[in-house]
Amino acid sequence: WDAFTSFFEILRNSMNINILIFDILLGMVVVLMAKSGGSAAYGKWAGTKIKTKRSALLATMGLGVLIFVDDYFNCLTVGSVMRPVTDSHKVSRAKLAYIIDSTAAPICIIAPISSWAAAVNSYVPEDAGISGFQLFMNTIPYNLYALLTLTMVIFITVTAFDFGLMKKHEENAAKGDLFTSGGDEFEQVSEDEVNPGGKVMDLVLPVAVLIVSAIGAMIYTGYLGGAKDIITAFSGCDAETSLIFATMVTIFFMMLLYLPRKVVDFKGFMESLVEGFKLMIPAITILIFAWSLKGIGDAMGLAEFVGGIVGENASASIFIPVVLFAVAIFLSFSTGTSWGTFAILVPIATGMFAGNTSLEMMIISVSAVLAGAVCGDHVSPISDTTVMSSAGAQSNHLNHVSTQMQYAAIVAGVCMVGYIIAALTKIWWLTLGISLLILLAILMGMKIVLSKRQAA
DSSP states (O other): OHHHHHHHHHHHHHOOHHHHHHHHHHHHHHHHHHHTTHHHHHHHHHHHHOOSHHHHHHHHHHHHHHOOSOHHHHHHHHHHHHHHHHHHTTOOHHHHHHHHHHTTHHHHTTOSSSHHHHHHHHHSOGGGSSOHHHHHHHHGGGOHHHHHHHHHHHHHHHHTOOOHHHHHHHHHHHTTOSSSSOGGGSOOOOGGGSOTTOOTHHHHHHHHHHHHHHHHHHHHHHHHTTOSSHHHHHHTOOHHHHHHHHHHHHHHHHHHHHTTTTSSOHHHHHHHHHHHHHHHHHHHHHHHHHHHHHHHHHHHTHHHHHHHHHHHHOOSSTTHHHHHHHHHHHHHHHHSOHHHHHHHHHHHHHHHTTTOSOHHHHHHHHHHHHHHHHHHHHHOTTOHHHHHHHHHHTOOHHHHHHHHHHHHHHHHHHHHHHHHHHHHHOOHHHHHHHHHHHHHHHHHHHHHHHHHHHHO
């Protein structure tokens, strides 16, 4: 009984009700976009402008880069907007989920104005010898995982190179099977509910309102918290409340946009809330279990245990950044949270060099923590960002995790080498340049070898 009550208490306390509300409201927005015919109209319009599969994937990546303020917002918005376009060009849902996920957290962790930058700022101790924002800005060129992941996305998109499980998914998509498996878990809006007279503005205007109101609300909540300028407003904003506010504003805007024009009737508008809830049930279910598993890990003190081992045994050497990178991957993968990993390891990384003249080594070590946390979060099946990417692309979650893990492993391996180079040289452009060359050489080599095998 004690075990049951403890688990139930962890389950209850681990849930983030704000994210669940945001998911449900955004699900309603997605359903309304489909019912109004806006998604279909945008798909047809994009079909006249986006002629190739490559340009469809590049457009998806471009939109992901533009929505840098929050990873949750990024995952679900990019998925709902670009899904009709990528479907028309026979892009597998696993590939779409990978593009979305690779332009969510990796973009947010190198964007100074984002909820992730705010989290990192809050974890830097006051006695670190450098402000949280200054430290974050200096980590950007050393954040190898984020920068190399974006490079890899561009490479595989431009060269149309796929390998491993992703290649199988793309081959199936070319034959018309976008899901390979698991496509039946998402309830689609039936064709007879879609308004054939929908226009592109029925999709574009709500998305614009969503973006503008989200950014505006983040700035406003930051000023309510005592901020004096836009940068500190973003670093101290209430991102979750802002996103809920933005989705509610968007829903009211859609009511004013759709109902007078009879694009959607009142009954259909109200039913979209339930349908949006149903659409997000797979994501919500996985999120609740993921949070519960994270809560159990926290209750056992897993993160503190590993963090303590690192703090006790690490010595000032060239291997500190690569060790921190590896430990951050392990913690983030195991717990499904990069922010929790920041909270444990950033103070340890800064503490190693407190009062030390080697400020550059502190920056490199913190960069390794941030990169490792994003990498572990990227490949963790219980990460909320990974779940959101699956939901945004409406891809089977295990398909997304298994295909993305193979791609991320290559980038992580290059990062290991990169952080040893960083510790030796302490020159960001040299570190980044050599890491990029290694990654491109590996990818080109794989492409040549696989092409020869296929030809044989």
